[in-house]
Amino acid sequence: xxxxxxxxxxxxxxxxxxxxxxxxxxxxxxxxxxxxxxxxxxxxxxxxxxxxxxxxxxxxxxxxxxxxxxxxxxxxxxxxxxxxxxxxxxxxxxxxxxxxxxxxxxxxxxxxxxxxxxxxxxxxxxxxxxxxxxxxxxxxxxxxxxxxxxxxxxxxxxxxxxxxxxxxxxxxxxxxxxxxxxxxxxxxxxxxxxxxxxxxxxxxxxxxxxxxxxxxxxxxxxxxxxxxxxxxxxxxxxxxxxxxxxxxxxxxxxxxxxxxxxxxxxxxxxxxxxxxxxxxxx
Numbered sequence: 675x676x677x678x679x680x681x682x683x684x685x686x687x688x689x690x691x692x693x694x695x696x697x698x699x700x701x702x703x704x705x706x707x708x709x710x711x712x713x714x715x716x717x718x719x720x721x722x723x724x725x726x727x728x729x730x731x732x733x734x735x736x737x738x739x740x741x742x743x744x745x746x747x748x749x750x751x752x753x754x755x756x757x758x759x760x761x762x763x764x765x766x767x768x769x770x771x772x773x774x775x776x777x778x779x780x781x782x783x784x785x786x787x788x789x790x791x792x793x794x795x796x797x798x799x800x801x802x803x804x805x806x807x808x809x810x811x812x813x814x815x816x817x818x819x820x821x822x823x824x825x826x827x828x829x830x831x832x833x834x835x836x837x838x839x840x841x842x843x844x845x846x847x848x849x850x851x852x853x854x855x856x857x858x859x860x861x862x863x864x865x866x867x868x869x870x871x872x873x874x875x876x877x878x879x880x881x882x883x884x885x886x887x888x889x890x891x892x893x894x895x896x897x898x899x900x901x902x903x904x905x906x907x908x909x910x911x912x913x914x915x916x917x918x919x920x921x922x923x924x925x926x927x928x929x930x931x932x933x934x935x936x937x938x939x940x941x942x943x944x945x946x947x948x949x950x951x952x953x954x955x956x
Contacts, residue, residue, distance in 0.1 A: 687731065689757035694791040695733055701819050702799040703732045704788065704873060708763070708780030709747065709806050710739040713928040716746060718806040723754045726804075729815045733799075734758040735787060737780035739765055746954060759787055774886040777805070777866075781884055781891075792877060799873035800825075803866045807923050814917035817909040818870035824896065825907040829865040830916040838865040838920075840906065842913045849906040849913075860893040861903075867918045868892075871899065929953060 689695050695702065707722065709715060726732060734756055738747060741764050751758045763783030765774070781803065788801070800821045804810070818825050826849060828839035833855035841851040852863035862869075869892070876882055876899065884895045910917050929952045934945050 687757060691752060692758065692760060694759070695757045696795060696797055698796055698798070700731045700798070702797065702873075703729070703815055703819060703870075704799055704801045705732055705734050705804040706781055706784040706801065707734065707736045707804050707806050708739065708777035709736060710776065711744065713926045714923040715806070716750075718923055719747065719750055721809075722804065722806050723750055725810050725812065726756060727754060728812045731819075732756055732815070735761065735784045737761045737763040737783050739763060739776065739780055761787055769886040773888055775888040775891070778884050778886050778891060785882070785884075788873070789877065792873065797873065800870050801873055801876055802870045805867060807921060808867050809919040809921045811917040814910070817917065821870045821872050821907060823875050823905050823907065824869055824871050824899065824901045825909045826864060826869045826913070827908070827910040827918070828913050828916045829868040830919040832865055832920050837916060838863075838868055840864070840868075840908055840913050842908045847908070847912060849903060849908050856889060858889065860890065862893045862896040864892050864896075865920060866892050867920060869896070875899070 687695060687697060687700070705726065707719075709719060726734060734751065734754065736747060736751060736758060738744060738761070740762060743760055743762060748760055751760055761780075761783050763780040765776070765779045769779070792799075800818050802815075802818060814827065817827065826840045828837055830837050832838040835853070835855045838854040839852070840849040841853050842848065843850045852860075854863040854865070857863045879899045882895065882898045884891050884898075887894070929949050931949060931953075934940055934949050937943070937945060940946065
């Protein structure tokens with residue numbers, strides 16, 4: 675076992691599956707992960723889960739865009755061996771179109787859960803949006819753990835630029851603008867994976883929310899926090915390193931029972947069990 679894995683296991687907190695954790699001595703990273711059923715979900719969630727197993731002092735909030743919890747997601751959360759909440763945040767019928775995008779209803783449900791369980795507490799922590807199809811260098815989590823208000827850092831593999839990043843002044847070390855493929859009318863032109871928010875700062879902003887508007891979720895959320903650009907904290911060596919990537923898993927087809935049944939004597943092989951296990955994850 676490598677040192678990173680060993681260290682993370684040594685720092686695991688005791689927890690009850692599905693229940694909040696309170697530990698005033700630790701700075702917890704609350705990772706909000708929206709997810710939904712699709713052929714690549716198991717691969718994406720497994721990759722993220724095994725990354726998070728290397729990170730100590732986290733709380734994983736997984737929110738499904740569904741009306742019922744899936745057993746495959748619950749089983750994966752239990753295998754991760756980290757505190758977690760398994761929630762449901764289905765999109766409302768009025769926001770099923772492409773302009774509304776995915777993930778907002780999930781994140782809003784996570785906001786509710788955090789407020790329900792951590793308002794009026796002194797728990798130290800950081801909130802981070804960890805989408806299930808991104809790739810993470812584990813160093814990014816320690817970078818963000820010291821966030822006092824809102825920290826920011828570059829994200830790789832973003833559209834035509836190949837990255838999205840705050841612009842940092844060499845002289846002052848402060849964030850002075852943004853370099854992103856889509857600036858639009860955004861005050862904060864950042865990717866969802868490119869910032870973290872202090873837990874207590876978030877909880878004190880009672881009106882903090884996120885809109886159902888593709889391309890503007892991050893900007894509106896940050897503006898709803900009332901944060902100003904001079905308060906932003908650059909991480910990742912003053913935003914000179916990429917430690918998170920906006921990867922996208924290639925869409926794939928799900929296994930089809932009709933194709934399995936074309937195999938001669940398939941009932942006498944492993945195929946029925948394999949297909950059943952795969953389809954159970956969808």
